[in-house]
Amino acid sequence: MFTCLKKKEKVSRADREHQKKQKSFENKIDRGFQDKIRVLLLGIPGSGKSTISKQLYYAQNDLTMSKEEQEEIRKVLLLNYASAMKKIIETAKLRNIGLKRKNKKFINFIKKQPPHETAFTKLHIRDVKNLWSDPGIQKALYEVKMLPLKTEASLATENINNAQYLNENFARLVKHGEITLDDHLRSRIRTTGIHEIEVNIDHRNVVLIDVGGQKTERRKWIHHFQDVTAVIYVAALDGFCHPSEDRESKNCLDESLKVWKEILKPTIFSEEVAMMVFLNKKDVLKQENTLKKFANEFKGQFLGEPTFGTAVKFIKSKYVNKATEKYANRVLYSHITMALDKDDVNFLFKAVVDTIVRSTLRKIGM
């Protein structure tokens, strides 16, 4: 009798223990998923954090912009155009690439454009077309990436990737045509402060936290390290083509790896936080001149034929190695992305949310 009672009591205690554990799991799930999945986007400037965030937002929301917002984007794109063209013209000079005499007046006009204002009008549409069709400009565009990187960072090299788009859409922009989602995605504005957006992915509420990547902005990241379900570290695959703001880093790839190493410190994110790397701008790495620059940049370190596949593998290994140095057992998820491609981002995020859910459940023992 006594034994029986004892046994019964033992079972109920185990049950209670189990119930308690179950409750705790449920609370975690409630807290983590039924409420919101919080995803923090980190990465150095220009890696593509805001572009990813915009893509996910506009997949579910209409692109409604006030006249003022449209004007702001138009202005930014025209400034981006001026900065990209200045860089191409400068490259032509450095490489002794001749430009057509008939474009000289417009070239001087571009060179004089102040960095924060634009004086382009409909009267420049023909000049823009003529300059873009100058074979010297096309040659210099190809050569931009071959130049040794200057130490000071410049947005101009980033805008080079958008040079074709900016030229092709110049007429619509100066004619005050409707601003499109592509315009919004291509416009290069550095993020300051913190921007949270909420989206629904596969019936889960996901909050994306987009922060600025500049050094001054990175100080604010720390306020968001608590209470996140996952971190997506966005890294541009063409980082080795761009100068870094950080004087100690050789280029943006070096700077990005340095920041990645910092956030991997065990004191920063708990083991429960899913860590992912998005290797972004795959379209740019595929370009012939980017691969040529890659071969020059990693001479001696990289052996073999520089193709898109081998270059991705090489760059990815740099991020993975840093992670395994810090956490031998931590799973790192990585994806190759093109943030300008709506389908690419939206399709990938379904898989990302699924991974976050499964990884978190596994970590809490379910």
Ligand SMILES: Nc1nc2c(ncn2[C@@H]2O[C@H](COP(=O)(O)OP(=O)(O)OP(=O)(O)O)[C@@H](O)[C@H]2O)c(=O)[nH]1
């Ligand atoms: N070609 C190409 N351009 C991209 C891609 N993703 C982003 N960009 C462009 O890269 C530029 C920088 O992107 P952002 O999303 O503003 O970069 P960010 O990481 O938010 O930068 P900060 O706010 O300064 O930290 C923009 O002009 C984008 O249009 C991509 O996959 N391919």
Ligand SMILES: [Mg+2]
């Ligand atoms: Mg941004």
